[in-house]
Amino acid sequence: MCLSLFAFVSFFSYPCMVSCRENPHRNTNQLQTYVIQLETSTASLDADGLNIWHKSFLPVSDDDSDRRLVHSYSQVFSGFAARLTEEEAKSVAKKEGFLRVYPDRVLPLLTTHTPGFLGLQSGGGTWRAASFGKGIIIGLLDSGLDHDHPSFHDDGVPPPPTKWKGSCGFKTGCNNKLIGAKNLLGGSSPDGPIDAVGHGTHTASTAAGNFLNNASYYGLAGGTAAGIAPHAHLAIYKVCITGRCQLSDVLAGIDAAVGDGVDVISISIGGDATPFNDDVLAIGAFGAVKKGIFVSCAAGNSGPVERTLSNEAPWLLTVAASTVDRSQRATVKLGDGQKFNGESLDQYPTSSGSLLTLFHMYTDPYCKSLNSSQVEGKVVACLVYRTPNYTATLVKAAGGVGVILISTEIAGYTILDNRCNFPAAIVSNEDGDRITSYATLATKPTVSITYDGTIIGTSPAPVVASFSSRGPSRNGPGILKPDVSGPGVNILAAWPSDVVGGDGRMGRMTFNFQSGTSMATPHLSGVAALLKSLHPGWSPAAIKSAIITTSDDKD
Template identity: 50%
Template sequence: MAQVVPAAGVAPARWKGKCQAPVRCNNKLVGLVSLMGGNDTTDAVGHGTHTAGTAAGHFVDGVSAFGLGRGTAAGIAPGAHLAMYKVCDGEGCFESDILAGMDAAVKDGVDVLSLSLGGPSIPLDKDLIAIGAFGVMSKGVLMVCAGGNSGPTPSTLSNEAPWILTVGAGSVDRSYRATVRLGDGEAFDGESLTQDKRFSAKAYPLYYPQGTSYCDYFDGVNITGKVVVCDTETPLPPLNSIQAVQAAGGAGVVFINEADFGYTIVVEKYYNLPMSQVTATDGAKIMGYARVGSTAAAHTATILFNSSIVHVKPAPIVAAFSSRGPNAASPGVLKPDIMAPGLNILAAWPSMVPIGGTESYSYNVASGTSMAAPHVTGIVALVKKAHPEWSPSAVKSAIMTTSSTADNAGHPIMDEEHRKASFYSIGAGHVDAAKVVDPGLVYDLDVGDYSAYICGLLGEPAMKTITGNSSLTCAAVGSIPEAQLNYPAILVPLSEKPFKAKRTVTNVGPAMSTYTAHLDVPGWLKVKVEPEALEFTSAMEKKTFTVTVSSRGGDADAGQLAEGSLRWVSEDHVVRSPIIADARVVPT
């Protein structure tokens, strides 16, 4: 495991966890066990160390990854105690181990549980993570899960149950800049973790191997001292292409992303071959230049390595790999719930795990919704510290309703193609850690509400399976349609016939407060909120309102999907819920 710095103070008296021998606990790492059998608690992959450091790593000065991104690093909740449960290794995971890890964590007394794992969508009563997470939620613990890495294809999510906080991935405002400059003066900003500023001092012959553009082999071709242009088949350049360029004497390489990844560039450390990854659009221009004329000697390029560039705009954007809704398991519930940083994230790494060569590193850059989830986990820990009495659903609501839908340029968050991102991509928005502890109002849910929701969605046998209570009946708990679940997002059918969704909010702000409804919806969508104002006179007071949604028939701009938002605005707070009207959702 990567070295951790002890947090201030000992673990709380209620903590029951332990560190499995030969590991010794300290004030930071208060629990570490393997649920896979044996005493091997090492992280031989790096994934667990990276995610744990992101959630709760302490402040460490002078951190960098391969000399890049240098500065002070910290997890989201640097003062939090950390417990780790090993349920996977390099060969994969058993669901029984994952469930055992959930049980152990709850019994030990965790406040929040982070799981950067998941599989394809299946019905909730067949999804063992969803079933286990219901038990976790019933004990008052919020479970934060990765949304999956199968984007940008729609309906590719993992961990779709509404009692899970499901996280999508976006970019940050830092770029490991590696600019490709052609001999004609044109320049294209790419990224790379393999940087050598000495390389930038001269121009190199540029070679594009037409017909073998994946750079798998170079039989009979002299590329010695040249910069080679290669296509990629995956988000990351294939290692065999890098090895082929190296073996044939190439000086450097420019990798061109697949078209469906748009502006998303996923970087990873590969040996020491100077390289840059560029978008498909820029790559097409580079290839065009490489093909011009008949004399290859006329085509030159260099790669300008600029270390780490910060304050990049626009950011965040949705990472292309981040899985999207609609929610296949429950189409009437918005997923993912939230977006968080998950593209090219620098965090702790176990030094014995090789990255690209033989040199050891204590930090690495990795990408995925696995990296996004622990950002939110750390925020949950901060909220639980401030409000230990809040339910898992109240914490989730605070995170969703205080999120942002604007990027750092003040425009709506965009997807990987630089189009306005749908709520099916970003959930309620990008998490805003500065606001979550004071949301003003929350949408709360309890075990009974979720049980009734399962009855409405899947029926009594599924409810018994998920709740683990064979004596419980739907006649006893009732039935709640998806659209009426007291969720912080409002997802309804789209039609000319008005559809009403009811919601209840709980006042967790000032006792005496008044909230006024503000709607931001497209002109062809008709939305009415009743009442238009909510007046509270005490803390924890509840108020119910109804949102009625319909399309204005015959509008030329009308489509299958409409998105907007409802903002409850008081003197001190803005409580925002996304509104999604989707013609594919069946009224219930």
């Protein structure tokens, strides 16, 4: 997930609804969604009985109760979600069987090489022993799926196990790989479970995309794409749209996944730290873990600041993001002989190696006020302003012929690949300081940028990404969190062909680089699926322990 997607709504329990009444500006008659937790178990009721019982809590009014009732929960949470006014929520709280109310809130959405980087080889080892995850069902809660993408073909994948009870929300496209899809958005979504964002397609293929030859991004990072559990089954639960995920919908996704019979739940979603008894996502996940289902969640993208974790509950596998040993290399060589290894998704071999004038203005390091008399025909060194693409556009508009993009100081050595459609090289902040010092002090500063394509074996790796949220946990400081890191920087995976970002030159076979703990989480979901296939009797705690105690802590 991108930090720009973060949108937090205050989260309060029922007592606050009373104590906050002194606010004269709040509209207590406005409908909003509340998650209502009930005391009585609903396990003995069928769907119709559950619906009738939940509607009995709703106020008697002219409104259609079907419109008011958003979700009924039965598997991991006793209760429902409904659209109520604040006064109506207070009225519900007086009814027999009521336990607690949680106002809904918005949570943000937090490959060709990474299986090999994690030690998975098709010729043997864990992959072969676990039959590539056959027989295991991964339930993925996200923004839906591009079900036509060839990463989700079912060659080599057997039919789903008989315990599977789910359904397919696509008119066509489900098969032995993609066995189910549901749209659980409480509001309107005419596209059903289709992914209009790209995030869900990317995470699903990372967890369990099937083997796909000749995958690349504009020729970069080429190879055979595969998820971590390439022959596992996928069940998709659409609970997010445009980067926003309603908590009530996420809970509905967990509830549906458990009822359908999944083995692993992957959630690349998270909000700010919340006490466990107030954290509806954690409460729902606890219900899943009690039934033997493994739950993997993203740690958040608010690092490197301490105490910024999402999904801190001890029964979750909380996943941080780290780098891999692959680089889309762009080498910057200064006129005095200094060389710096950068990154670029814009590989321009015809311009490689040419010595050009280097320009940097220390009074305008972000290149916000360039003019053609200064930079025409030159390579410009700029601190990244807004995004790399935006900064490159400023240089191009002023007549520059290339740009060296300097990462922010807080990013450290984490370089995130971006496509700028312009000759560019992204370097670390420390290397950027040396480049700008040379550009400022040299009499006639010159530079060349050489594009070397994809380089495997860069070191050190893995390194925790600067953006990855840090511990300690606010709500459980005695529990080490995050639990483990996974590949989450510049991860290449499937992408919808009609969503901006993918390589549109390859028809339906489109891929995109993304970074975040959202990308790391499905890697560990896939690992959990492999372990579940190897050891069907292992509990979620046993799987979690095995992952943590066998992870590497060195380059």
